[in-house]
Amino acid sequence: MSEIGIGECLARLRAEFGWTQQQVADRYNEVEGRSVMTGKEIGRYERENRTPTPRTRGHLAEVFDIDSPALDRAAAVTKRRRKEAQAAGGAVLVSDAGETAAAVAVAPPSRHVLAADAAASARFAWFIAARNSDEHTAEQLDAEVASLARHFVSRPMTHARTAWACADAAGHNGLKGWVRGVESLIAFWNGHPRQAAGLARSGQQYVAPGSIGVRLASLEARALAVAGDQRGAAAALATAAQARDAMCEPDEMPGVFSFPAAKQLAYAGTTYLAIGGAHNVQQAVEAAQAAVGLYRSTTDDDRSVGDLHAAHLDLARCHMVAGEIDATEAMIGFVPKTPPGHLSASIRPRLSDLADELGAAQYRGAPQVAHLSDRIRSTTHRVALRAADHRSR
Structure with a gap:
């Protein structure tokens, strides 16, 4: 390269x-x-x-x-x-x-990219650039990529730079759009929702079969909602619905390369909740409940634990807004039972935000709320300690 x-x-x-x-x-x-x-x-x-x-x-x-x-x-x-x-x-x-x-090809790595991932990506990028693979090698790589993609949802990893190099070398629009989605996620969880929305919107120029169009529009909608652009978020949600209705072919690859109905509903629920208002909160409840139902009925390999947690936390917030503390605790209760190593990085700030919201004036003095808030903070503390221990190794 x-x-x-x-x-x-x-x-x-x-x-x-x-x-x-x-x-x-x-x-x-x-x-x-x-x-x-x-x-x-x-x-x-x-x-x-x-x-x-x-x-x-x-x-x-x-x-x-x-x-x-x-x-x-x-x-x-x-x-x-x-x-x-x-x-x-x-x-x-x-x-x-x-x-x-x-x-828009490969950019230098940001400081957030892990050294090990960068080294692995560089080796693989060199491989595809330097090797003339025969049909047998291509079939083997295809099978390995399918296996990695299937398990990505439960064991996340980051290879966006090499993924773009592969997509660019192959002229694969679907993968180009997918990489833009990964970059949008990175920007979103680094606290830059406007940038995340722009990256997701940029990816939508790469028209491809399957669910990639739904994914990118859903990413844009959620980011705009968090950024406070309610009208833009609603428009992006409409675009996602249109892309879903227009899907005429299944995804080429499983797992992380697909955006199944359960994930679509989970993202929609988060977006409706961020937009706010009684009607949108009700839409969020319906979407999150449907997402939980679909995730619980799928196989372990195809279940995104992070999205399942997110849907539960969205439901918890909906119940909290309605003043239903028992229902809020029931929804949150699913998360602390999960081993800390299985809690994705995105869940910790969601839990912290919930604990902060429970500290609002209308909840002060309620023993049940105080207990729930302490339980949430205990969970986030355990996750933080595990992350710190992992970084020190």
């Missing part, structure tokens, strides 16, 4: 976030604390008419939430190419920022 220069690197990053050059400049100025950057200057960097200084690269790395050495390496590639071109007496080649923005 070839190296990329600073211009292509910045254009790819900007395209992944769905930003204009001026939006990048605005965010740069927020980081810098001064109005020194312009959209035109970002354009010069992308065309490689100018190379950002080390200090500027540091601020750009913060804007895009990546390690600054990644931009330093890209700048070094650009400088080396310029020297080689000058030595050969030729013109300096610059990146086609417009084409790069449309292609």
Whole structure:
């Protein structure tokens, strides 16, 4: 896989976030604390008419939430190419920022990517780039990918960068859309719902059979609802429903590459609840109850424990809003019974938010509420300790 220069690197990053050059400049100025950057200057960097200084690269790395050495390496590639071109007496080649923005290929890894996953991804990316596989090898890889995909829902892993490389090399729109969905999830759980919505919306340009269109629209709807865009969330929910009605072919691969009806309902329930209002809360109850029913009737391999927890917690919040504390405790009770190692990273903040909401004025002084709040905090504490122990190993 070839190296990329600073211009292509910045254009790819900007395209992944769905930003204009001026939006990048605005965010740069927020980081810098001064109005020194312009959209035109970002354009010069992308065309490689100018190379950002080390200090500027540091601020750009913060804007895009990546390690600054990644931009330093890209700048070094650009400088080396310029020297080689000058030595050969030729013109300096610059990146086609417009084409790069449309292609949106692999970007440098963020600081959140685990070193082990990055190493594994790099090895596999090298494999697909360097090896001419025969039919038997392709069949074997297909079977292994199917097995990994099936078990992903209960044993999550992250290989988004290599997944994009594979999708790009194969020209596979379905996988491109799926990778955008993974990146949207990462942005969402890192506290950037607007960015998450943009990434999910970007993925919808890759039209493909199966449920990927429903998944991306559902991701966009949930992110917009959390960001406070009620109208946008409702529109995205409608898009998800349209995509579901338009599905005429099943998903090519099982597990994480699919977006089954139970997951669709779980996401819809969370979105309705985030939009708020009596009608939407009732819609959330119906969607979450249906999701729980479907998940409980499926096989263990196809059951997403995280989504099952999420649906229970959504129901708990619905009952809490209605003042039904007994029903709230019954729904929450399913989660603490789960071993801490089986609680996904997304469940802990949901539990913490519930405990905070139970601390509202209308619940103060109620022994049952105090007991429930303590029970939730005990669960989140156990999960946090396990996560800290895992990181220290």
